[in-house]
Amino acid sequence: MRLENNQKKRRTKWWVALGATVTILAGASLGALSAYNWSPEETIEGLFGTSIQQSFTQKNHEERNIDEDVKEITRTESNEETEEPSAPEDGADDSQTAYPDEPERTPETMEEPIYIKGVLIANKQYPLPTDYAPGEDPEARAAYDEMQAAAAEAGQSLVAFSTFRSYEYQTELYNRYVEQHGQEEADRFSARPGYSEHQTGLGFDIGAEDQEEHWASDSFKDTKEAKWLAENAHQFGFILRYPAGKEHITGYQYESWHFRYLGEELATEIYNSGLTLEEYLGI
């Protein structure tokens, strides 16, 4: 009897323990589900919403790197709405590359563009006259065509999707970006009218043919065309104008697609120096 009783007690204890464990586990599961305000739809959203949002955010980040462009095809209205302006990545003091609060010169007061050491300059410190409209530079176009042909022989298919842009066109673009992103953010990827290198006719935005999704997008840097350009453009007179990690010097985020024509000799010299145009010119 005693033995049976003991066995019963042990069995009872075992069942109690099992019951308690099941109850605790069930409670924990319900707790976890209720944390997601569980319902079939919401659980899906709760579990995957974060990653979906992250991928949108990533996409937005890439697409925000559009420079002064054009390529509305890489931007969609729905993505625009979810975008949050981000703080400067490196926390660098960009006072040297921001627009001056009290500028010495403005597009409205400029009569002629400024040349430094023989180089036509357009950046946040050196604007162009509002009526400066030379069109696409023919020498730069000829050099580009030569580069495109050489790239084709190497199996790369290049397209110059944006070259000369007028003051008026830049005004439209910039105003639209300010409306969408706010001025501070827009200033990191889009030039104000009168400050764009595209207005010189010497700035070329280059992409890969039939890969519009990468045009004027951060994702272009990973294409074989971008790698080919980074290594070879100087031989045809072009430099990568806004390199990675130089935003505090150039005033613009890394733009793997934006090239500036300088002629073969100077472009090669700057390429070999590893400097940006601003550093090379000492401005």
Ligand SMILES: [Zn+2]
């Ligand atoms: Zn550009």
